[in-house]
Amino acid sequence: MTTTRFELVRNPFGRLVLTTEDGQVFENVAPARAFPVQAPQEGIALVCSDGKEVGWIDKLDDLPPAIAALVREELGGREFMPEISRIVSVTSYATPCTWKVHTDRGDTEFVLRGEEDIRRIGPDTLLVSDIHGIHFLIRDAHELDKHSKKILDRFL
Structure with missing residues (x-):
């Protein structure tokens, strides 16, 4: 069902409630x-909660603006994909190894299980998965500094 006009509010329990143009009410909706x-x-x-x-x-x-803010807030609470801006160091060029990186969410370390956990999802965009399944985004590998590119090239 595609809805273009709707009302979206947060109920007293913090869940999103969608009311469609034709008056149907859906409790506990989530943006994806x-x-x-x-x-x-x-x-x-x-x-809906049933998918x-x-x-x-x-x-x-x-x-x-009020509805857009609700959707952004909900997405922000559900999605976690830090964007890598610099690769500081790696413990080894053999996997598994620990990467120390700067991200838009702060500095962190994670374990890369294998080279197959670095996937291309566009011409310049990479998705790096750590040992716990957390995804790190490299939006544009060409925008990384020289040191980061050198490290990344060893794994690609």
Whole structure:
């Protein structure tokens, strides 16, 4: 079901409630991005707790500011994908190894299990998965500093 006009509010329990244009009410809905890396502000489904899509957002910026803020807040609480801005060091060029990195969420270390945990998801974009399944994004490998590129090239 695709809904273009709707009301979205947070109930007293902190859950999102969607009311469609035709008056249907769906409790406990959650936003889910269709393309979280390539187009994070476009193509957002609103799904019920059973996984059924009950609403669709073409562009987040086209929503009224209050509704857009609710959706952004909910996505921010559910999604965690730090963006790597610099690779400081690695313990070894053989895997598994520990990477020390700077991200948009602060400095951290993680264990890379194997080279297969670095995946290309675009011409310049990489997704790095740590041993716990946390995904780290390198939005543009060409934008990294020389030291970071040198380390990354050893694993690609």
